[in-house]
Amino acid sequence: MIKAIDIRKTAPRHRLKKSDFLRVRDIIGKQSLKTPFLILSRSAVRNNLDALAAAMPGVKIYYAVKANNHQAILEEIAKAGHSFDVASFSELEQIRCAGGLPENCIHSHPIKSPQEIENAINAGTNTFVIDNFDEIEKFIPYSGKVRLLIRFKVAESNAVVNLSYKFGCEPDEVIELAHKIHDYGLDYYGLTFHVGSQCLDSNVYVRAIKTAAEIRDRLKADGFETKLLDIGGGFPVQYIKSILSIDRFCKPINKILGTKFADDTIIACEPGRYISASAVTLVATVIGKSIRSGKNWYFLDDGVYGSFSGRIYDHCKYQVYTNRNTVWKESVLAGPTCDSFDVIYDDILLPPLEIGNILLFPAMGAYTSVSASTFNGLRKAEYIVLE
Numbered sequence: 001m002i003k004a005i006d007i008r009k010t011a012p013r014h015r016l017k018k019s020d021f022l023r024v025r026d027i028i029g030k031q032s033l034k035t036p037f038l039i040l041s042r043s044a045v046r047n048n049l050d051a052l053a054a055a056m057p058g059v060k061i062y063y064a065v066k067a068n069n070h071q072a073i074l075e076e077i078a079k080a081g082h083s084f085d086v087a088s089f090s091e092l093e094q095i096r097c098a099g100g101l102p103e104n105c106i107h108s109h110p111i112k113s114p115q116e117i118e119n120a121i122n123a124g125t126n127t128f129v130i131d132n133f134d135e136i137e138k139f140i141p142y143s144g145k146v147r148l149l150i151r152f153k154v155a156e157s158n159a160v161v162n163l164s165y166k167f168g169c170e171p172d173e174v175i176e177l178a179h180k181i182h183d184y185g186l187d188y189y190g191l192t193f194h195v196g197s198q199c200l201d202s203n204v205y206v207r208a209i210k211t212a213a214e215i216r217d218r219l220k221a222d223g224f225e226t227k228l229l230d231i232g233g234g235f236p237v238q239y240i241k242s243i244l245s246i247d248r249f250c251k252p253i254n255k256i257l258g259t260k261f262a263d264d265t266i267i268a269c270e271p272g273r274y275i276s277a278s279a280v281t282l283v284a285t286v287i288g289k290s291i292r293s294g295k296n297w298y299f300l301d302d303g304v305y306g307s308f309s310g311r312i313y314d315h316c317k318y319q320v321y322t323n324r325n326t327v328w329k330e331s332v333l334a335g336p337t338c339d340s341f342d343v344i345y346d347d348i349l350l351p352p353l354e355i356g357n358i359l360l361f362p363a364m365g366a367y368t369s370v371s372a373s374t375f376n377g378l379r380k381a382e383y384i385v386l387e
């Protein structure tokens with residue numbers, strides 16, 4: 001069961017402090033802001049980028065825009081000289097507006113409409129991902145203009161979100177796909193995989209990298225050069241359970257890359273969650289309460305149709321911070337819409353709350369606002385951007 005954290009008693013390992021509540025009150029007062037809102041810290045984005053870059057020296061970072069496409073995040077990434085992984089032409093446009101270069105992006109969506117491909121190529125993107133024969137055919141008109149990465153499936157996953165169910169060919173299919181690419185007069189560029197999002201065990205990367213090395217050797221025997229290996233995203237974020245530091249997490253990955261890909265293969269990664277999640281804190285207010293079957297129910301002004309959409313699509317549980325009296329009681333935390341489905345937690349330990357009390361939810365920057373809706377005519381949480 002999740003237990004809210006009393007912000008007045010937080011140990012140093014926790015990200016939020018009492019002063020954060022005071023700062024939130026200050027922000028609300030100064031800007032006459034109404035909750036729900038999301039506080040985005042540019043410096044946190046920079047710190048996350050630097051931490052990942054330091055944990056995997058020599059690995060090129062392509063930020064996965066799908067995790068959070070807020071302009072301030074994209075600007076920080078572009079300013080720091082990193083690149084982007086996009087799933088659509090519209091994301092390419094957002095990158096351009098933030099000062100990024102579409103020509104440095106990887107379009108990593110394995111299934112794209114022909115129009116999507118044409119738009120991305122016209123915007124200057126030339127690196128695309130495929131995982132099946134029909135997808136290759138869509139690129140025939142663009143011979144000489146594109147280079148293709150083949151995505152293979154990761155057999156096992158220790159990730160919260162499995163990304164090998166829908167995408168990725170069998171490792172054994174890669175050779176045939178590379179030949180098909182060549183037969184159509186197109187360029188095979190390299191390999192990619194995704195271990196799944198919020199991956200908790202870096203040995204899954206290690207095994208996938210070993211598989212990539214075996215495939216690379218078989219391709220080489222057939223005359224194909226693997227110029228790039230893209231190890232995808234998946235790098236984990238501290239939500240409720242403790243996780244390894246990014247340095248410790250990446251150590252086994254660096255080691256296997258050093259033994260299996262010590263040549264001049266370019267190594268890339270596509271982190272989304274790791275860069276954006278901890279840079280954003282949600283501020284929400286209790287707008288209603290009741291007692292049902294002996295349990296306290298609290299209704300917030302944000303819910304699963306809004307910023308908590310990640311409870312559904314991302315299978316994610318976010319930590320709750322309170323500055324209220326800590327007589328913990330089993331409670332239900334629900335969202336503001338008329339739908340009974342709109343329950344954030346039905347088994348949470350909360351202190352007694354009153355209408356108007358504020359709760360803070362850290363690490364709400366990945367797969368949250370991007371999939372939020374305005375269901376019931378309720379507005380989405382706005383962002384306020386801090387340096």
Ligand SMILES: Cc1ncc(COP(=O)(O)O)c(C=O)c1O
Pocket residue numbers: 064066067085108109163194196197198232233234235270271272273274366
């Ligand atoms: C192709 C691809 N790359 C990168 C990512 C980002 O993954 P994460 O946020 O786990 O780092 C995703 C997430 O869905 C993805 O589908």
